[in-house]
Amino acid sequence: MLTGADVAGLQIGRRIYDMPILAEDRVRFVGEKVAAVAAEDESTTEPAVSLIDVDYEPWEPLLDPLKALEPGAPLLHPDVLSYRGLPHPLTSPSNAFIQMRWAKGDIQEGFREADGRTNTFTTSKMHQAYLEPHSCLVSTDASGSAEIWAFSKVPYPLREQLANALNVCEEKLLIHPSFIGGDFGGKGDFMDVALAYCLSRQSRRPVKIVMDYEEEFIAANPRHASIVNLKTGVKRDGRIIAQQIEITYGSGAYAAFKPLGYLTGAHACAGPYRIPNVLIEEKIVYTNTVPCGHMRGPGDPQGFFANESQLDIVARELGIDRIELRRKNLMVDGDEAPTGETIHYIKTHDTLEDALSKAGYFAPKKQHVGRGVALTHWVSNGGKGGVSLSIDERGHVTLSSAMLDQGSGGYTVLCEIVSQELNVPIEQIKVNVLDTGAGLKDTGVGASRATRVYDNACYYAVSKAKEEFLRQAAGYLGCYTDDLLLVGGAVLHKRAERKISYGELLRALGAPITVQGTYDDMSEIHESPVCAQVAEVAVDPETGAVTCRSSLPHITRVPC
Numbered sequence: 394m395l396t397g398a399d400v401a402g403l404q405i406g407r408r409i410y411d412m413p414i415l416a417e418d419r420v421r422f423v424g425e426k427v428a429a430v431a432a433e434d435e436s437t438t439e440p441a442v443s444l445i446d447v448d449y450e451p452w453e454p455l456l457d458p459l460k461a462l463e464p465g466a467p468l469l470h471p472d473v474l475s476y477r478g479l480p481h482p483l484t485s486p487s488n489a490f491i492q493m494r495w496a497k498g499d500i501q502e503g504f505r506e507a508d509g510r511t512n513t514f515t516t517s518k519m520h521q522a523y524l525e526p527h528s529c530l531v532s533t534d535a536s537g538s539a540e541i542w543a544f545s546k547v548p549y550p551l552r553e554q555l556a557n558a559l560n561v562c563e564e565k566l567l568i569h570p571s572f573i574g575g576d577f578g579g580k581g582d583f584m585d586v587a588l589a590y591c592l593s594r595q596s597r598r599p600v601k602i603v604m605d606y607e608e609e610f611i612a613a614n615p616r617h618a619s620i621v622n623l624k625t626g627v628k629r630d631g632r633i634i635a636q637q638i639e640i641t642y643g644s645g646a647y648a649a650f651k652p653l654g655y656l657t658g659a660h661a662c663a664g665p666y667r668i669p670n671v672l673i674e675e676k677i678v679y680t681n682t683v684p685c686g687h688m689r690g691p692g693d694p695q696g697f698f699a700n701e702s703q704l705d706i707v708a709r710e711l712g713i714d715r716i717e718l719r720r721k722n723l724m725v726d727g728d729e730a731p732t733g734e735t736i737h738y739i740k741t742h743d744t745l746e747d748a749l750s751k752a753g754y755f756a757p758k759k760q761h762v763g764r765g766v767a768l769t770h771w772v773s774n775g776g777k778g779g780v781s782l783s784i785d786e787r788g789h790v791t792l793s794s795a796m797l798d799q800g801s802g803g804y805t806v807l808c809e810i811v812s813q814e815l816n817v818p819i820e821q822i823k824v825n826v827l828d829t830g831a832g833l834k835d836t837g838v839g840a841s842r843a844t845r846v847y848d849n850a851c852y853y854a855v856s857k858a859k860e861e862f863l864r865q866a867a868g869y870l871g872c873y874t875d876d877l878l879l880v881g882g883a884v885l886h887k888r889a890e891r892k893i894s895y896g897e898l899l900r901a902l903g904a905p906i907t908v909q910g911t912y913d914d915m916s917e918i919h920e921s922p923v924c925a926q927v928a929e930v931a932v933d934p935e936t937g938a939v940t941c942r943s944s945l946p947h948i949t950r951v952p953c
Contacts, residue, residue, distance in 0.1 A: 394441070395429045395591055405558035405587050406649035407550065409478040409490070411470060412684070414558070414587050420449070421469060421646035422681050424612030431592040431600050454681035458643040459620060461488040461678050469646065469679040477557075480654040490648055491655045491677035495732040503635025503670030507626035510707055514623070514699035518643075519616040521688050525574025526609050527582075531589040532599035538565040539590055544573050546797045547581045547837030548829050550652070554583050559590060570826040576799035578687040581839050582614050582650050614650040614686025617642040617677075621662075621699035626670070631713045631721045635670040636663050636731065640696055642677045643685065650686030651677075652839070657774075662696020663731035664704075665741050665770040665923055666722045671731040687839070693769065701767035716754075719745065719768065730772075730921075738920035739770065744948070748925035752945040761932045762942070770923045771841065775915040778846040779833030780807060782854045783907045784862075788882050788896035790817060793825040795832025796847045803843050807851045814855040815862075817882045817895070833911065846912050854910025861906050866898055924948045 397417035404410045416427045428445050432438045455461045455469060466488060470476070473486050483490065529543040539561075545551045548568040556563040573580050585602040593600040604613070619642050626635030640659050648654060659675035675692075708715040723741040730736050745768065749755065754764055783791045790811055798804050804824050812819040836846070863874040866884035870877075870891060878885045883894040899905055928944045 394431075395588075395595060397427065399595075400591055403558055403560075403587070404477075405554060405583055406478055406647070407554060407582060407652040408480065408654040409476055409648040409651070410558065411473070411476045412647040412649035414591060422683055424608065424683055425646065426588065426612070429588055429592055431596050431598070455488070456680055456682055458488075458618075458641050458676075458678035458680055461680050462641070462676070469681065478654060488679045489676045490644070490679060491675065493655060493659070493675045495660055495673045496671065497668075497729070497731065497733045498635075498670035500635055500637055500670050500672040504624070504626045504637075507628050507632075507634040509624045509626045509635070509637075510703075510710065511622070511624045512703055512706060514621045514702055516619045516621075516695045516698060518618045518683070518685065519688060520610060520613065521575070521577040521579035521615070523575025523577055523579060526604040526606055527580075527584040527613060528601070528603040529584070529586045529589050530599060530601040531586060531593045533590060533593040533597075535597075536565070537561050537594070538567075539593065540567045540569065541586060541590075542569045542571050543583075543586050544571050544580055545582070545586075545837075546573060546576060546799045546839060547652075548795065548797065549834045550581075550837055551583055551586065552829050555587055555590065558587050566829070568829040570795070570797060570828060573797060573799045578616075578689045578691065578839070579614055580799060581652065581837070582686055584613070611683060614684060616688035617644065617656065617685040617692065617695065619643070619695035619699075621696060623699055623703045625703055625707055627707055627711065629711065631708075631711060631718045633666060633668050633722045636666075636668050636700075637671075638662055638673045638696065638700070640673070640675050640692075640699075642675070642692065642695070643680050643682065644677045645680060645682045645684035647684040648677070648679075650684050651691070652687070656692025658690055658692025658694070658696055660732055661693060661730075661770065661772070662700055664697065664700050665724050665739060665768055665921070666719075666731060667724050667728050668722070668731045673732065690769075690771070693771070697767065697769045705765070716745075716749070716766065719766075723768075734772070734917075734919060736772070736919055736921050739923060741768065741770075741923050744768075744923040745925045748927050748945065752927035752929075752943070754927055758929070759931075761934055762929060763932070764927065764929045766925060766927050768923065768925050770921045772917050772919070772921050773841050773845055774917055776836035776842045776846040777833075777911075777913040777915070778835040778843075778850050779909060779911045780847060780851040780854045781907065781909045782811065782858050783905050784815075784858060784895055784899065785905050786896055786900045788817065788821065788894055788899070790815065790822045791825055792822055792851070793827055793832075794847060794850075795827045795829065795835055796843065797826070797838055799838055801843065803838070803847060806844070806848060810848060810851050811855050814852070814859060815882070815895075816879050821882070833909075845918070850910040850912040852910065853912065854908050857908040857910065858906055861908065862895065862898070865902060865906070866893060869893070869898060869901060922948060
């Protein structure tokens with residue numbers, strides 16, 4: 394059994410280290426762990442847990458982030474200034490541990506040019522609802538080394554977080570790859586792994602922890618609730634001159650589940666529109682609720698929902714068609730984004746028109762049926778990842794990487810790249826998912842970066858393999874590499890029409906071909922995918938029930 398006193402002072406986080414392994418002197422939300430019991434089976438642990446008596450001293454909770462921002466509100470984390478990993482320093486302790494802003498142009502001048510229209514929008518927390526709950530297995534030895542099986546899509550960052558929290562060398566922690574039963578952004582955290590480690594050290598036995606879904610809902614890392622205040626300055630002809638957005642996210646009791654400490658979505662929430670004067674302010678606030686983390690598009694849906702709703706309201710007040718309002722203000726290639734970055738490739742008009750056409754947006758509709766449209770865009774972040782290829786004497790390929798496939802089919806795409814470039818059947822390609830001891834330390838999967846990072850790493854690897862095949866075959870056949878082609882799992886001499894299979898070549902050479910491809914670029918790309926979503930809903934006039942009859946997303950992707 395462990396209590397907070399046994400792990401006192403140990404704090405963990407993905408960026409901000411503010412979450413204790415077990416609650417120590419205070420409990421900050423209903424689902425917080427205060428004690429842990431390990432035993433042979435669940436039927437033994439449940440009665441043992443029921444015998445634990447906790448003496449609580451009730452205090453008035455802060456559940457509303459706006460209340461937590463009021464002068465005189467109690468500080469939920471009085472020691473916040475000392476927390477490791479704060480992205481930006483605070484001048485004084487505050488429940489608003491993130492206070493950021495992005496500006497372009499002169500927002501006040503923009504509102505002098507065009508009347509401002511103000512509205513407030515709110516969104517609620519949302520759990521990712523993956524089928525498999527969080528679970529982990531940790532086996533330690535007397536030296537403090539551990540083998541860990543955790544359903545995390547970011548094994549190397551997980552290893553680093555555990556090492557920092559537990560004061561253990563990273564090299565002592567081996568994270569084994571595990572299949573991920575659903576993600577949707579929610580499987581990048583550490584959850585109970587550090588606690589399982591401490592229990593294993595104390596019991597000298599492997600320890601497994603599996604959350605049930607009641608625990609998921611009260612203690613996991615859902616999408617943040619938000620309050621979004623918008624003020625839009627727009628001319629009578631529909632041109633948007635100024636957009637001011639103040640977005641406040643309720644973090645819950647801790648910041649530990651956010652890999653950057655803040656949410657990147659606020660930066661993009663003004664949408665794919667050409668606006669000369671913009672001010673976006675983001676606050677993330679501690680409250681006595683379940684700690685929030687990442688769900689697809691961290692911080693984006695909250696801001697886009699508010700921004701697109703605001704545009705519909707503005708269009709209605711001006712008497713302008715909502716589609717025409719958007720068309721008038723959409724960015725095109727080479728425009729500045731609302732926060733000032735130049736976007737070289739952004740097919741907003743094509744995306745919107747295709748979506749409207751395919752959804753039949755302008756087709757006649759029945760009474761009590763409505764249609765709506767909204768647009769989003771996304772600039773992908775970079776990362777680091779590696780892929781290695783080994784081709785054996787049978788001509789079979791082994792593709793190895795530490796990438797974890799969270800359900801998006803990442804390894805299928807990598808195999809397709811290899812199959813196409815080497816001209817081998819995909820059935821001859823085997824995948825080997827590496828643990829943290831064998832793989833290249835990487836940034837992991839998340840934020841739509843896997844396609845950019847691992848596909849490019851794979852392409853670099855397979856390009857090296859092609860070059861090596863051509864070089865070796867040229868030496869073996871006594872010709873130039875320019876005389877050769879790779880066709881059907883073999884090297885073909887174009888003029889002599891001589892052919893040698895990969896397997897035959899490697900058997901003759903007596904060694905496999907092994908190559909490594911690495912992609913390491915943390916910069917943002919200035920090419921933006923765009924999504925236009927069209928929905929059709931029906932309203933029952935007697936009950937008020939709303940039914941979504943269809944929802945069609947149309948996405949344009951950036952060129953590779």
